[in-house]
Amino acid sequence: MTKHKYIISTALLLSLLALNAGAQERTLSLEECLSLSHSGNNEVLNSALDTQIARAQRQEALSLWFPTVSASAYGLHAMDPLLRIGVNDIIQGNSDAANNLRYYINSISSMTGLSTEVNLLQKGFLGSVNVSQPLFAGGRIANGNALAKLGVKAADVKSNMAVRDNDVTVALKYWTIISLTEKKKALQQAIDLLCSLEKDVTSAVEAGLARESDLMQVKLKKKELETDMLKLKSGEKLAKMDLFNYIGLVFNVLNLDSIVLSDGFDGILPPENYYADEAAVAESLEESKLLDMAVSAKKIEKKMAIGEALPEVGIGASLGYGKVVGEPRTNGIAFAMIKIPLSDWGRTARRIQRFNYEISKAENDKSYLGKQLLLKVSKEWIDLQCAWQQTGIAEDAAAVASTLEMQKREEYAAGLCTVSELLQCQTELQTARSSLVDAQASYCSALAQWNSNAR
Numbered sequence: 001m002t003k004h005k006y007i008i009s010t011a012l013l014l015s016l017l018a019l020n021a022g023a024q025e026r027t028l029s030l031e032e033c034l035s036l037s038h039s040g041n042n043e044v045l046n047s048a049l050d051t052q053i054a055r056a057q058r059q060e061a062l063s064l065w066f067p068t069v070s071a072s073a074y075g076l077h078a079m080d081p082l083l084r085i086g087v088n089d090i091i092q093g094n095s096d097a098a099n100n101l102r103y104y105i106n107s108i109s110s111m112t113g114l115s116t117e118v119n120l121l122q123k124g125f126l127g128s129v130n131v132s133q134p135l136f137a138g139g140r141i142a143n144g145n146a147l148a149k150l151g152v153k154a155a156d157v158k159s160n161m162a163v164r165d166n167d168v169t170v171a172l173k174y175w176t177i178i179s180l181t182e183k184k185k186a187l188q189q190a191i192d193l194l195c196s197l198e199k200d201v202t203s204a205v206e207a208g209l210a211r212e213s214d215l216m217q218v219k220l221k222k223k224e225l226e227t228d229m230l231k232l233k234s235g236e237k238l239a240k241m242d243l244f245n246y247i248g249l250v251f252n253v254l255n256l257d258s259i260v261l262s263d264g265f266d267g268i269l270p271p272e273n274y275y276a277d278e279a280a281v282a283e284s285l286e287e288s289k290l291l292d293m294a295v296s297a298k299k300i301e302k303k304m305a306i307g308e309a310l311p312e313v314g315i316g317a318s319l320g321y322g323k324v325v326g327e328p329r330t331n332g333i334a335f336a337m338i339k340i341p342l343s344d345w346g347r348t349a350r351r352i353q354r355f356n357y358e359i360s361k362a363e364n365d366k367s368y369l370g371k372q373l374l375l376k377v378s379k380e381w382i383d384l385q386c387a388w389q390q391t392g393i394a395e396d397a398a399a400v401a402s403t404l405e406m407q408k409r410e411e412y413a414a415g416l417c418t419v420s421e422l423l424q425c426q427t428e429l430q431t432a433r434s435s436l437v438d439a440q441a442s443y444c445s446a447l448a449q450w451n452s453n454a455r
Contacts, residue, residue: 027262030174033247037170038163040248047162054148054155061148064141067133074126076324081122126322134314138307147300154293161286164452171448173243177261179441180236186433187229193405193426194222201419214419221423225430265440268391271384274447276454278381282374285453291366298362302355309348312339377453384450387443394432394439401425401432 038044091101134141198218204210237256244251244259251259282288319332408425411417 025258025260027260029262030171033170033174033243033261034167036249037166037247041166041246043162044166047159051152051155051159054152058145058148058152061141061145064134064144067131070130072128072130074322076122076124078122124322124324126320126324128318128320128322130316130318132314132316134312136311136313138310138312140304140307143300143304143307147297147304150293150297150300154290154297157286157289157293164286168448168452170243170247172445173239173246174261174263175441175444175448177236177239177243178264178444179437180232180239181261182265182437182440183434184229184232184236186430186437187225187232189433190426190430191222191225191229194218194225197419197422197426198222200413210419217419217423221427265437265444268440268444268447271381271388271447271450274384274450274454275381278377279374281454282370282377285373285377287373288370291362291369295359295362295366298355298359302352302359305348305351305355308351309341309344311341313337380446380450380453384443384446387439387446391436391439391443394436398429398432398436401429405429 091105198215201210201215201218205212205215240256240259241251241253243249314337315335316337317332317334319330321330322328405425405428408417408422412419412422
Protein backbone atom coordinates (compact mmCIF):
# COMPACT_ATOMS: atom_id res chain seq x y z
CA MET A 1 0.00 0.00 0.00
CA THR A 2 1.36 3.40 -0.96
CA LYS A 3 1.72 6.17 1.56
CA HIS A 4 -1.02 8.17 -0.14
CA LYS A 5 -3.51 5.26 0.01
CA TYR A 6 -2.54 4.61 3.61
CA ILE A 7 -3.35 8.22 4.54
CA ILE A 8 -6.75 8.04 2.79
CA SER A 9 -7.63 4.74 4.48
CA THR A 10 -6.61 6.07 7.86
CA ALA A 11 -8.63 9.25 7.36
CA LEU A 12 -11.69 7.22 6.32
CA LEU A 13 -11.36 4.95 9.33
CA LEU A 14 -11.04 7.91 11.68
CA SER A 15 -14.12 9.51 10.09
CA LEU A 16 -16.16 6.36 10.60
CA LEU A 17 -15.00 6.06 14.19
CA ALA A 18 -15.86 9.69 14.81
CA LEU A 19 -19.30 9.18 13.27
CA ASN A 20 -19.92 6.15 15.44
CA ALA A 21 -18.64 7.90 18.56
CA GLY A 22 -20.78 10.96 17.91
CA ALA A 23 -24.02 9.03 17.51
CA GLN A 24 -26.62 9.87 20.12
CA GLU A 25 -28.11 6.97 22.00
CA ARG A 26 -31.75 6.17 21.30
CA THR A 27 -33.92 3.88 23.38
CA LEU A 28 -36.82 1.90 22.00
CA SER A 29 -39.50 0.20 24.06
CA LEU A 30 -41.62 -2.66 22.81
CA GLU A 31 -44.63 -0.35 22.53
CA GLU A 32 -42.63 2.08 20.40
CA CYS A 33 -41.53 -0.75 18.10
CA LEU A 34 -45.14 -1.87 17.74
CA SER A 35 -46.24 1.66 16.93
CA LEU A 36 -43.51 2.03 14.31
CA SER A 37 -44.43 -1.29 12.71
CA HIS A 38 -48.07 -0.24 12.31
CA SER A 39 -46.95 2.53 9.95
CA GLY A 40 -43.84 0.91 8.49
CA ASN A 41 -44.46 -2.82 8.05
CA ASN A 42 -45.27 -3.87 4.49
CA GLU A 43 -47.93 -6.44 5.38
CA VAL A 44 -49.76 -4.07 7.72
CA LEU A 45 -49.74 -1.34 5.08
CA ASN A 46 -50.99 -3.74 2.40
CA SER A 47 -53.77 -5.04 4.66
CA ALA A 48 -54.94 -1.44 5.14
CA LEU A 49 -54.93 -1.02 1.35
CA ASP A 50 -56.98 -4.21 1.01
CA THR A 51 -59.60 -2.60 3.24
CA GLN A 52 -59.63 0.49 1.02
CA ILE A 53 -60.00 -1.75 -2.04
CA ALA A 54 -63.00 -3.48 -0.45
CA ARG A 55 -64.59 -0.13 0.35
CA ALA A 56 -64.06 1.04 -3.22
CA GLN A 57 -65.73 -2.16 -4.45
CA ARG A 58 -68.69 -1.43 -2.18
CA GLN A 59 -68.99 2.05 -3.69
CA GLU A 60 -69.05 0.39 -7.11
CA ALA A 61 -71.94 -1.81 -5.96
CA LEU A 62 -73.80 1.20 -4.52
CA SER A 63 -73.63 2.93 -7.90
CA LEU A 64 -75.95 0.25 -9.34
CA TRP A 65 -78.84 1.83 -7.41
CA PHE A 66 -78.59 5.03 -9.46
CA PRO A 67 -79.75 5.65 -13.05
CA THR A 68 -77.36 4.97 -15.89
CA VAL A 69 -76.84 8.08 -18.04
CA SER A 70 -75.03 8.00 -21.37
CA ALA A 71 -74.55 10.33 -24.32
CA SER A 72 -73.84 9.30 -27.88
CA ALA A 73 -73.17 11.03 -31.18
CA TYR A 74 -73.18 9.63 -34.70
CA GLY A 75 -72.23 11.13 -38.04
CA LEU A 76 -72.71 9.73 -41.57
CA HIS A 77 -71.18 10.66 -44.91
CA ALA A 78 -71.30 8.01 -47.66
CA MET A 79 -69.80 8.20 -51.15
CA ASP A 80 -73.15 7.12 -52.54
CA PRO A 81 -76.57 7.11 -50.90
CA LEU A 82 -77.14 4.00 -48.87
CA LEU A 83 -80.79 3.88 -50.01
CA ARG A 84 -82.16 4.65 -53.47
CA ILE A 85 -85.93 4.48 -54.07
CA GLY A 86 -87.24 4.93 -57.61
CA VAL A 87 -90.56 4.60 -59.47
CA ASN A 88 -89.81 1.00 -60.33
CA ASP A 89 -89.25 0.22 -56.62
CA ILE A 90 -92.65 1.67 -55.71
CA ILE A 91 -94.73 0.56 -58.69
CA GLN A 92 -94.01 -3.04 -59.32
CA GLY A 93 -95.61 -5.61 -61.55
CA ASN A 94 -95.97 -6.10 -65.31
CA SER A 95 -99.60 -5.22 -65.79
CA ASP A 96 -100.88 -2.61 -68.29
CA ALA A 97 -101.90 -0.33 -65.44
CA ALA A 98 -98.47 -0.47 -63.80
CA ASN A 99 -96.67 0.11 -67.07
CA ASN A 100 -98.94 3.02 -67.98
CA LEU A 101 -98.47 4.60 -64.55
CA ARG A 102 -94.70 4.30 -64.71
CA TYR A 103 -94.73 5.79 -68.23
CA TYR A 104 -96.97 8.66 -67.12
CA ILE A 105 -94.77 9.51 -64.13
CA ASN A 106 -91.60 9.42 -66.18
CA SER A 107 -93.20 11.67 -68.79
CA ILE A 108 -94.27 14.22 -66.24
CA SER A 109 -90.84 14.20 -64.55
CA SER A 110 -89.07 14.89 -67.81
CA MET A 111 -91.35 17.85 -68.48
CA THR A 112 -91.28 19.29 -64.95
CA GLY A 113 -87.71 18.45 -64.05
CA LEU A 114 -88.76 16.35 -61.05
CA SER A 115 -86.62 13.37 -60.14
CA THR A 116 -88.15 9.92 -60.21
CA GLU A 117 -85.61 8.63 -57.66
CA VAL A 118 -85.20 9.46 -53.99
CA ASN A 119 -81.68 9.19 -52.47
CA LEU A 120 -81.52 8.63 -48.72
CA LEU A 121 -78.86 8.10 -46.05
CA GLN A 122 -75.88 9.74 -47.67
CA LYS A 123 -75.23 12.46 -45.08
CA GLY A 124 -76.56 12.91 -41.58
CA PHE A 125 -75.90 13.20 -37.89
CA LEU A 126 -77.56 12.18 -34.64
CA GLY A 127 -76.87 13.00 -30.99
CA SER A 128 -78.75 11.61 -28.01
CA VAL A 129 -78.80 11.40 -24.21
CA ASN A 130 -80.09 8.15 -22.71
CA VAL A 131 -81.23 7.44 -19.14
CA SER A 132 -82.14 4.01 -17.80
CA GLN A 133 -83.12 2.92 -14.31
CA PRO A 134 -83.57 -0.67 -13.15
CA LEU A 135 -86.59 -1.01 -10.87
CA PHE A 136 -86.22 -4.67 -10.01
CA ALA A 137 -83.42 -7.10 -10.88
CA GLY A 138 -84.40 -10.15 -8.89
CA GLY A 139 -82.77 -8.74 -5.75
CA ARG A 140 -79.32 -8.99 -7.28
CA ILE A 141 -78.53 -5.32 -6.74
CA ALA A 142 -79.52 -5.44 -3.07
CA ASN A 143 -77.72 -8.74 -2.50
CA GLY A 144 -74.68 -7.50 -4.42
CA ASN A 145 -74.50 -4.51 -2.10
CA ALA A 146 -74.91 -6.79 0.92
CA LEU A 147 -72.05 -8.96 -0.34
CA ALA A 148 -69.87 -5.90 -0.92
CA LYS A 149 -70.65 -4.66 2.61
CA LEU A 150 -69.68 -8.07 3.97
CA GLY A 151 -66.46 -7.84 1.97
CA VAL A 152 -65.57 -4.59 3.74
CA LYS A 153 -66.13 -6.23 7.12
CA ALA A 154 -64.00 -9.21 6.08
CA ALA A 155 -61.22 -6.88 4.92
CA ASP A 156 -61.35 -5.05 8.27
CA VAL A 157 -61.09 -8.37 10.11
CA LYS A 158 -58.14 -9.48 7.95
CA SER A 159 -56.48 -6.12 8.58
CA ASN A 160 -56.86 -6.69 12.33
CA MET A 161 -55.37 -10.15 11.88
CA ALA A 162 -52.40 -8.67 10.03
CA VAL A 163 -51.83 -6.16 12.84
CA ARG A 164 -52.17 -8.92 15.45
CA ASP A 165 -49.72 -11.22 13.69
CA ASN A 166 -47.39 -8.29 13.16
CA ASP A 167 -47.44 -7.49 16.88
CA VAL A 168 -46.55 -11.08 17.75
CA THR A 169 -43.70 -11.11 15.25
CA VAL A 170 -42.35 -7.79 16.53
CA ALA A 171 -42.51 -9.06 20.12
CA LEU A 172 -40.68 -12.27 19.21
CA LYS A 173 -37.94 -10.33 17.44
CA TYR A 174 -37.75 -7.82 20.31
CA TRP A 175 -37.36 -10.47 23.00
CA THR A 176 -34.78 -12.30 20.91
CA ILE A 177 -32.61 -9.19 21.02
CA ILE A 178 -33.21 -8.76 24.75
CA SER A 179 -32.18 -12.37 25.36
CA LEU A 180 -28.96 -11.85 23.40
CA THR A 181 -28.25 -8.69 25.41
CA GLU A 182 -28.83 -10.52 28.69
CA LYS A 183 -26.62 -13.39 27.56
CA LYS A 184 -23.90 -10.87 26.83
CA LYS A 185 -24.17 -9.59 30.38
CA ALA A 186 -24.00 -13.10 31.82
CA LEU A 187 -21.07 -13.97 29.57
CA GLN A 188 -19.26 -10.79 30.60
CA GLN A 189 -19.65 -11.84 34.24
CA ALA A 190 -18.04 -15.17 33.39
CA ILE A 191 -15.20 -13.40 31.57
CA ASP A 192 -14.67 -11.12 34.57
CA LEU A 193 -14.46 -14.17 36.82
CA LEU A 194 -11.88 -15.69 34.50
CA CYS A 195 -9.87 -12.47 34.43
CA SER A 196 -9.78 -12.52 38.23
CA LEU A 197 -8.87 -16.21 38.22
CA GLU A 198 -6.17 -15.58 35.61
CA LYS A 199 -4.51 -13.06 37.89
CA ASP A 200 -4.65 -15.45 40.83
CA VAL A 201 -3.26 -18.36 38.83
CA THR A 202 -0.53 -16.17 37.32
CA SER A 203 0.56 -15.14 40.81
CA ALA A 204 0.43 -18.77 41.95
CA VAL A 205 2.56 -19.89 38.99
CA GLU A 206 5.13 -17.18 39.68
CA ALA A 207 5.22 -18.26 43.33
CA GLY A 208 5.60 -21.89 42.33
CA LEU A 209 2.25 -22.88 43.82
CA ALA A 210 0.57 -23.76 40.51
CA ARG A 211 1.56 -25.32 37.25
CA GLU A 212 1.92 -23.55 33.94
CA SER A 213 -0.72 -25.88 32.48
CA ASP A 214 -3.28 -24.45 34.93
CA LEU A 215 -2.66 -20.99 33.58
CA MET A 216 -2.93 -22.29 30.01
CA GLN A 217 -6.32 -23.83 30.82
CA VAL A 218 -7.59 -20.51 32.18
CA LYS A 219 -6.34 -18.57 29.16
CA LEU A 220 -7.85 -21.10 26.76
CA LYS A 221 -11.19 -20.91 28.52
CA LYS A 222 -11.05 -17.14 28.42
CA LYS A 223 -10.44 -17.17 24.66
CA GLU A 224 -13.39 -19.50 24.21
CA LEU A 225 -15.65 -17.12 26.11
CA GLU A 226 -14.33 -14.14 24.16
CA THR A 227 -15.18 -16.00 20.94
CA ASP A 228 -18.66 -16.66 22.31
CA MET A 229 -18.96 -12.96 23.10
CA LEU A 230 -18.07 -12.07 19.51
CA LYS A 231 -20.75 -14.47 18.25
CA LEU A 232 -23.33 -12.96 20.60
CA LYS A 233 -22.48 -9.42 19.47
CA SER A 234 -22.76 -10.44 15.83
CA GLY A 235 -26.06 -12.20 16.51
CA GLU A 236 -27.39 -9.18 18.38
CA LYS A 237 -26.40 -6.90 15.50
CA LEU A 238 -28.14 -9.07 12.92
CA ALA A 239 -31.23 -9.43 15.13
CA LYS A 240 -31.43 -5.64 15.49
CA MET A 241 -31.17 -5.17 11.74
CA ASP A 242 -33.91 -7.74 11.25
CA LEU A 243 -36.23 -6.01 13.73
CA PHE A 244 -35.57 -2.50 12.43
CA ASN A 245 -36.13 -3.58 8.82
CA TYR A 246 -39.38 -5.24 9.84
CA ILE A 247 -40.79 -2.18 11.63
CA GLY A 248 -39.56 0.21 8.93
CA LEU A 249 -37.02 2.02 11.11
CA VAL A 250 -34.23 3.78 9.21
CA PHE A 251 -30.88 3.06 10.83
CA ASN A 252 -27.15 3.29 10.23
CA VAL A 253 -25.33 -0.03 10.37
CA LEU A 254 -22.36 1.68 12.02
CA ASN A 255 -24.55 3.05 14.81
CA LEU A 256 -26.60 0.00 15.75
CA ASP A 257 -25.10 -0.01 19.24
CA SER A 258 -26.53 3.48 19.80
CA ILE A 259 -30.09 2.08 19.53
CA VAL A 260 -30.88 0.38 22.83
CA LEU A 261 -33.99 -1.63 23.63
CA SER A 262 -35.30 -0.46 26.99
CA ASP A 263 -37.55 -3.31 28.11
CA GLY A 264 -36.17 -6.26 30.02
CA PHE A 265 -37.10 -9.38 31.93
CA ASP A 266 -37.28 -7.57 35.26
CA GLY A 267 -40.75 -7.35 36.69
CA ILE A 268 -42.42 -9.95 34.50
CA LEU A 269 -45.62 -11.15 36.13
CA PRO A 270 -47.00 -14.71 36.41
CA PRO A 271 -49.71 -15.94 33.99
CA GLU A 272 -52.56 -15.40 36.46
CA ASN A 273 -52.27 -11.66 35.83
CA TYR A 274 -53.19 -12.13 32.17
CA TYR A 275 -55.90 -14.80 32.35
CA ALA A 276 -59.08 -14.53 30.32
CA ASP A 277 -61.84 -17.04 29.73
CA GLU A 278 -60.59 -19.36 27.01
CA ALA A 279 -63.99 -19.90 25.34
CA ALA A 280 -64.61 -16.13 25.22
CA VAL A 281 -61.15 -15.56 23.77
CA ALA A 282 -61.68 -18.20 21.07
CA GLU A 283 -65.07 -16.73 20.16
CA SER A 284 -63.62 -13.21 19.87
CA LEU A 285 -60.81 -14.24 17.52
CA GLU A 286 -60.83 -12.73 14.03
CA GLU A 287 -60.72 -16.24 12.57
CA SER A 288 -64.05 -16.99 14.26
CA LYS A 289 -65.59 -13.87 12.73
CA LEU A 290 -64.36 -14.89 9.28
CA LEU A 291 -66.03 -18.27 9.68
CA ASP A 292 -69.36 -16.54 10.40
CA MET A 293 -68.86 -14.28 7.38
CA ALA A 294 -68.11 -17.27 5.13
CA VAL A 295 -71.53 -18.74 5.95
CA SER A 296 -73.27 -15.39 5.40
CA ALA A 297 -71.48 -14.89 2.06
CA LYS A 298 -72.68 -18.26 0.75
CA LYS A 299 -76.27 -17.45 1.74
CA ILE A 300 -76.11 -14.12 -0.10
CA GLU A 301 -74.62 -15.82 -3.17
CA LYS A 302 -77.56 -18.25 -3.12
CA LYS A 303 -80.02 -15.33 -3.11
CA MET A 304 -78.21 -13.79 -6.07
CA ALA A 305 -78.47 -17.09 -7.95
CA ILE A 306 -82.23 -17.15 -7.32
CA GLY A 307 -82.47 -13.56 -8.53
CA GLU A 308 -81.08 -14.54 -11.95
CA ALA A 309 -84.26 -16.54 -12.59
CA LEU A 310 -86.62 -13.72 -11.55
CA PRO A 311 -88.05 -11.05 -13.89
CA GLU A 312 -86.16 -7.81 -14.47
CA VAL A 313 -88.04 -4.52 -14.73
CA GLY A 314 -86.60 -1.21 -15.83
CA ILE A 315 -87.55 2.15 -17.31
CA GLY A 316 -85.69 4.67 -19.41
CA ALA A 317 -85.82 7.70 -21.62
CA SER A 318 -83.88 9.05 -24.57
CA LEU A 319 -83.69 12.56 -26.03
CA GLY A 320 -82.05 13.10 -29.40
CA TYR A 321 -81.38 15.70 -32.06
CA GLY A 322 -80.26 14.92 -35.58
CA LYS A 323 -80.76 14.85 -39.32
CA VAL A 324 -80.83 11.62 -41.27
CA VAL A 325 -83.87 12.18 -43.50
CA GLY A 326 -85.38 15.57 -44.01
CA GLU A 327 -84.67 18.60 -41.81
CA PRO A 328 -82.88 18.43 -38.42
CA ARG A 329 -85.27 17.84 -35.56
CA THR A 330 -85.49 16.94 -31.89
CA ASN A 331 -87.30 13.87 -30.64
CA GLY A 332 -87.68 12.01 -27.38
CA ILE A 333 -88.80 8.58 -26.31
CA ALA A 334 -89.70 6.94 -23.02
CA PHE A 335 -89.76 3.21 -22.59
CA ALA A 336 -90.35 0.43 -20.09
CA MET A 337 -88.80 -3.00 -20.20
CA ILE A 338 -89.57 -6.31 -18.56
CA LYS A 339 -87.42 -9.37 -19.04
CA ILE A 340 -88.73 -12.77 -17.93
CA PRO A 341 -86.30 -15.73 -18.07
CA LEU A 342 -88.12 -18.78 -19.38
CA SER A 343 -85.42 -21.39 -19.84
CA ASP A 344 -83.09 -20.73 -16.87
CA TRP A 345 -85.07 -22.44 -14.13
CA GLY A 346 -83.39 -25.81 -14.59
CA ARG A 347 -79.89 -24.35 -14.43
CA THR A 348 -80.86 -22.07 -11.54
CA ALA A 349 -82.29 -25.02 -9.60
CA ARG A 350 -78.97 -26.84 -9.93
CA ARG A 351 -77.07 -23.72 -8.83
CA ILE A 352 -79.31 -23.34 -5.80
CA GLN A 353 -78.69 -26.98 -4.94
CA ARG A 354 -74.93 -26.39 -5.24
CA PHE A 355 -75.10 -23.35 -2.97
CA ASN A 356 -77.08 -25.36 -0.41
CA TYR A 357 -74.21 -27.84 -0.30
CA GLU A 358 -71.67 -25.01 -0.02
CA ILE A 359 -73.64 -23.43 2.83
CA SER A 360 -73.66 -26.77 4.66
CA LYS A 361 -69.93 -27.10 4.06
CA ALA A 362 -69.27 -23.59 5.43
CA GLU A 363 -71.39 -24.35 8.51
CA ASN A 364 -69.45 -27.59 9.06
CA ASP A 365 -66.16 -25.69 8.78
CA LYS A 366 -67.44 -23.13 11.25
CA SER A 367 -68.37 -25.82 13.76
CA TYR A 368 -65.11 -27.79 13.41
CA LEU A 369 -62.69 -24.89 13.12
CA GLY A 370 -64.43 -23.13 16.01
CA LYS A 371 -63.52 -26.09 18.20
CA GLN A 372 -59.99 -26.02 16.82
CA LEU A 373 -59.69 -22.35 17.75
CA LEU A 374 -60.71 -23.18 21.31
CA LEU A 375 -58.10 -25.94 21.33
CA LYS A 376 -55.48 -23.50 20.04
CA VAL A 377 -56.31 -20.93 22.74
CA SER A 378 -56.22 -23.60 25.47
CA LYS A 379 -52.83 -24.81 24.24
CA GLU A 380 -51.45 -21.27 24.29
CA TRP A 381 -52.61 -20.85 27.89
CA ILE A 382 -50.98 -24.16 28.87
CA ASP A 383 -47.79 -23.18 27.05
CA LEU A 384 -47.76 -19.89 28.95
CA GLN A 385 -48.08 -21.65 32.28
CA CYS A 386 -45.36 -24.17 31.37
CA ALA A 387 -43.05 -21.38 30.24
CA TRP A 388 -43.54 -19.66 33.61
CA GLN A 389 -42.72 -22.87 35.47
CA GLN A 390 -39.59 -23.31 33.36
CA THR A 391 -38.57 -19.78 34.31
CA GLY A 392 -38.86 -20.68 38.00
CA ILE A 393 -36.85 -23.87 37.52
CA ALA A 394 -34.17 -22.00 35.58
CA GLU A 395 -33.96 -19.36 38.33
CA ASP A 396 -33.45 -22.06 40.96
CA ALA A 397 -30.84 -23.80 38.82
CA ALA A 398 -28.96 -20.53 38.29
CA ALA A 399 -29.04 -19.81 42.03
CA VAL A 400 -27.69 -23.29 42.83
CA ALA A 401 -24.98 -22.97 40.17
CA SER A 402 -23.95 -19.57 41.56
CA THR A 403 -23.71 -20.97 45.09
CA LEU A 404 -21.65 -23.96 43.92
CA GLU A 405 -19.32 -21.69 41.95
CA MET A 406 -18.68 -19.51 45.01
CA GLN A 407 -17.99 -22.61 47.12
CA LYS A 408 -15.65 -23.98 44.46
CA ARG A 409 -13.74 -20.69 44.36
CA GLU A 410 -13.30 -20.85 48.11
CA GLU A 411 -12.10 -24.44 47.82
CA TYR A 412 -9.64 -23.45 45.12
CA ALA A 413 -8.35 -20.61 47.25
CA ALA A 414 -7.83 -23.12 50.08
CA GLY A 415 -6.11 -25.55 47.72
CA LEU A 416 -8.89 -28.15 47.98
CA CYS A 417 -9.72 -28.36 44.23
CA THR A 418 -7.98 -28.00 40.91
CA VAL A 419 -8.30 -25.29 38.28
CA SER A 420 -10.07 -27.76 36.00
CA GLU A 421 -12.76 -28.35 38.62
CA LEU A 422 -13.23 -24.61 39.14
CA LEU A 423 -13.45 -23.98 35.38
CA GLN A 424 -16.01 -26.76 35.06
CA CYS A 425 -18.10 -25.20 37.80
CA GLN A 426 -17.92 -21.78 36.16
CA THR A 427 -18.98 -23.33 32.85
CA GLU A 428 -22.01 -24.84 34.54
CA LEU A 429 -22.83 -21.44 36.04
CA GLN A 430 -22.62 -19.82 32.61
CA THR A 431 -24.85 -22.53 31.13
CA ALA A 432 -27.41 -22.07 33.94
CA ARG A 433 -27.51 -18.30 33.43
CA SER A 434 -27.92 -18.74 29.67
CA SER A 435 -30.74 -21.24 30.24
CA LEU A 436 -32.44 -18.74 32.56
CA VAL A 437 -32.33 -16.08 29.85
CA ASP A 438 -33.76 -18.55 27.32
CA ALA A 439 -36.58 -19.46 29.72
CA GLN A 440 -37.41 -15.80 30.35
CA ALA A 441 -37.42 -15.05 26.61
CA SER A 442 -39.66 -18.06 25.95
CA TYR A 443 -42.10 -16.87 28.61
CA CYS A 444 -42.22 -13.35 27.16
CA SER A 445 -42.78 -14.79 23.68
CA ALA A 446 -45.59 -17.05 24.94
CA LEU A 447 -47.09 -14.07 26.77
CA ALA A 448 -47.02 -12.00 23.56
CA GLN A 449 -48.85 -14.78 21.73
CA TRP A 450 -51.48 -15.08 24.49
CA ASN A 451 -52.00 -11.34 24.80
CA SER A 452 -52.45 -11.00 21.03
CA ASN A 453 -55.53 -13.24 21.27
CA ALA A 454 -56.83 -12.11 24.66
CA ARG A 455 -56.60 -8.36 24.01
